[in-house]
Amino acid sequence: MSQSDAQTRDRVKQALRTQRIETPSWAYANSGTRFKVFAQEGVPRNPYEKIADAAVVHRLTGVAPTVALHIPWDRVDDYADLAKYAADQGVALGAINANVFQDNDYKLGSVTNPDPGVRRKAIDHLLECVDIMDRTGSRDLKLWFSDGTNYPGQDDIRARQDRLAAALRETYDRLGDHQRLRLEYKLFEPAFYTTDVPDWGTAYAHCLELGEKAQVVIDTGHHAPSTNIEFIVAFLLRAGKLGAFDFNSRFYADDDLMVGAADPFQLFRIMYEIVRGDALRPEAGIAFMLDQCHNIEPKIPAIIRSVLNVQEATAKALLVDADALAAAQQAGDVLGANAVLMDAYHTDVRPLLAELRTELGLDPDPMGAYARSGYFDKIRAERVGGQQAGWGA
Ligand code: LRH
Ligand code: MN
Numbered sequence: 001m002s003q004s005d006a007q008t009r010d011r012v013k014q015a016l017r018t019q020r021i022e023t024p025s026w027a028y029a030n031s032g033t034r035f036k037v038f039a040q041e042g043v044p045r046n047p048y049e050k051i052a053d054a055a056v057v058h059r060l061t062g063v064a065p066t067v068a069l070h071i072p073w074d075r076v077d078d079y080a081d082l083a084k085y086a087a088d089q090g091v092a093l094g095a096i097n098a099n100v101f102q103d104n105d106y107k108l109g110s111v112t113n114p115d116p117g118v119r120r121k122a123i124d125h126l127l128e129c130v131d132i133m134d135r136t137g138s139r140d141l142k143l144w145f146s147d148g149t150n151y152p153g154q155d156d157i158r159a160r161q162d163r164l165a166a167a168l169r170e171t172y173d174r175l176g177d178h179q180r181l182r183l184e185y186k187l188f189e190p191a192f193y194t195t196d197v198p199d200w201g202t203a204y205a206h207c208l209e210l211g212e213k214a215q216v217v218i219d220t221g222h223h224a225p226s227t228n229i230e231f232i233v234a235f236l237l238r239a240g241k242l243g244a245f246d247f248n249s250r251f252y253a254d255d256d257l258m259v260g261a262a263d264p265f266q267l268f269r270i271m272y273e274i275v276r277g278d279a280l281r282p283e284a285g286i287a288f289m290l291d292q293c294h295n296i297e298p299k300i301p302a303i304i305r306s307v308l309n310v311q312e313a314t315a316k317a318l319l320v321d322a323d324a325l326a327a328a329q330q331a332g333d334v335l336g337a338n339a340v341l342m343d344a345y346h347t348d349v350r351p352l353l354a355e356l357r358t359e360l361g362l363d364p365d366p367m368g369a370y371a372r373s374g375y376f377d378k379i380r381a382e383r384v385g386g387q388q389a390g391w392g393a
Contacts, residue, residue: 008319009352009355011318012315012318012319012352013352013355013356013359015275015280015281015314015318016063016311016314016315016318016353016356017356017360018280018281018282019063019280019288019310019311019314020063020064020065020066020282020288021061021063021064021247021288021289021290021307021310022064022066022067022068022094022095022287022288022289022290023054023057023064023066023067023068023289023290023303023307024067024068024070024097024289024290024291024292025047025050025051025054025067025068025069025070025073025074026050026070026073026293026389026391027290027291027292027293027294027299027302027303028043028044028049028050028053028054028299028300028303028389029043029044029050029073029299029388029389029390029391030043030388030389030390030391031256031293031294031295031390031391032293032295033295037295037390037391038295038296039388040298040299041380041383042376042379042380042383043299043383043388043389044383044388044389045383045386045387045388045389046076046386046389047069047074047076047082047389048082048085049379049383049389050067050074050389051067051082051085051086051089051091051093052089053299053300053379054067054089054091054303055086055089055090055091056300056370056373056375057300057303057304057307058090058091059090060304060362060363060366060369060370060373061304061307061308061311061362061366062357062360062362063307063311064091064303064307065090065091065092066091066092066093066094067086067091067092067093067094068094068095068096068097068142068289069093069094069095069096069097069132069136069138070097070099071096071097071098071099071125071128071129071132072099072392073099073389073391073392079093079132079135079136080135080136082136083135083136083137092137093136093137093138094138094140094287094289095138095139095140095141095142095182095244095287095289096129096130096132096133096136096138096140096141096142097129097142097144098125098126098129098141098142098143098144099125100122100125100126100145100146100147101144101145101146101190102391102392103121105118105121106118106122106146106147108154108155109147109148109155109160109163109196110122110145110146110147111123111126111145111147111163111164111166111167111168112145112147112155112160112161112163112164112167112196113147113163114155114159119163119167122167123167123170123171126141126143126167126171127170127171127174129141130171130174130175130176130179133176133179134176138179139178139179139180140179140180140181140182140243140244140287141171141175141179141180141181141182142182142184142217142244143168143171143181143182143183143184144184144186144197144217144219145164145196145197146190146191146195147160147164147191147195147196147197148188148190148191148192148193148194148195148196148198149191149193149194150191150192150193151193152193154193157194160194160196161196164196164197164206165206165209168181168183168206168209168210168214169210172210172211172213172214175213179213180213180214180215180243181207181210181213181214181215182214182215182216182217182243182244182287183197183203183206183207183214183215183216183217183243184197184203184216184217184219184222184246185197185198185199185200185202185203185216185217185219185222186198186219186222186254187199187222187223187224189253189254199223200216200218200232200235200236203216203217204216204236204239204241207241207243208241214243215236215241215242215243215244216236216241216242216243217243217244217245217246218232218233218236218242218244218245218246219245219246219248219254219291220245220246220247220248220249220250220259220266220267220270221246221248221249221250221253221254221255221256221291222246222254225252229266229269229270230266230269230270230272230273233270233273233274233277234273234276234277237273237274237277237279238277242279242286243285243286243287244286244287244288244289245270245286245287245288245289246289246290246291247259247267247288247289247290247291247292247306247310248290248291248292249261249262249263249266249267250262256291256292256293257292258292258294258297258302258305258306258309259290259292259306259309259310260306260309260310260312260313261306261309264309264312264313265345267309267310267313268313268316268317268344268345270313271310271313271314271316271317272317272320272341272344274286274314274317275314275317275318275320276322280314280318288310290303290306290307290310292306298376300370300375300376301367301370301371304366304367304370305367307366308353308366308367311353312349312350312353315349315352315353316344316345316347316349317344319344319347319349320340320341320344321340321343321344324340325337325340325341328340
């Protein structure tokens with residue numbers, strides 16, 4: 001099945017029209033490593049300016065209508081006003097990310113800390129984030145815990161799991177009917193011996209224990225090298241416990257590079273499992289978010305490029321000839337089956353995506369359109385003075 005036949009093109013474009021990619025407020029701000037944060041001109045100074053930049057990405061791509069917030073990096077006095085501002089810009093506020101990884105009190109852990117007072121403080125922050133969701137209209141509470149230990153014996157591994165489960169239970173029980181808890185895992189960093197939510201199995205087990213409003217977040221940078229992430233996608237989808245992606249790419253560890261930049265074939269394989277699981281459409285409830293840091297590259301073009309990379313991987317995945325694949329698999333035709341997938345992967349889908357954008361009334365070349373827009377010159381001139389936004393670490 002080539003993209004030449006009109007029926008296939010229409011089917012693929014129809015599916016791509018339903019795609020939604022959430023961009024992260026913090027990717028528009030300054031970010032870096034422990035060695036250096038390189039400030040850039042025109043960087044937002046507050047959540048309103050971050051949302052304005054996210055709105056440009058949506059206007060040019062047509063598929064990025066929501067912005068994830070991170071608390072306290074995006075704390076404001078009036079969240080309803082921020083939500084209204086976002087709507088006026090043509091976007092909406094997305095997942096609320098809690099942050100219990102930057103306070104001195106959390107050195108030995110936040111919700112898993114041996115000190116009950118510190119645990120209480122951390123849980124109160126998670127509950128505050130649900131209060132914020134009530135005001136922003138956000139559906140998802142996204143939880144990532146840096147909690148862990150650096151040396152054997154530092155703390156009791158089982159006791160920390162008990163503390164984690166108690167904190168998750170209290171937070172889960174606070175959720176409204178339409179709100180959901182997304183639990184993100186990460187193999188290591190900043191902890192270097194144990195991490196209390198290190199892998200998909202641990203996150204999955206806690207989400208099963210919590211209930212139907214709890215699902216797992218797969219951050220593509222949070223695995224041991226050579227982990228087969230699409231297997232995790234297929235497994236969690238089958239179990240109804242895949243809640244969201246934090247898309248980025250990496251050559252080594254949690255590099256947070258542009259999704260699809262380091263390993264476009266992996267992104268294709270992941271999106272193929274999404275398509276095979278009929279989970280691309282918004283009704284399937286999976287949140288597709290970017291979670292990236294543009295330490296040296298211009299931020300808005302990097303996010304536009306990232307959205308395009310996800311679209312291209314998705315279009316290739318939608319081109320897989322499912323019937324031919326199933327027939328080859330049933331026949332045990334190993335090379336034949338592999339060839340069906342590779343045919344789709346090697347298809348240049350950029351003309352089809354340009355055609356779709358034109359049909360959507362968008363410039364077929366969003367990167368070019370951004371460069372021609374003069375938006376960067378505008379924000380560089382306007383955003384002088386004040387404190388540029390960053391991770392505030
Ligand atoms: C942790 C993480 C998490 C966010 C943070 C910005 O590495 O992936 O999703 O809270 O990055
Ligand atoms: Mn993440």
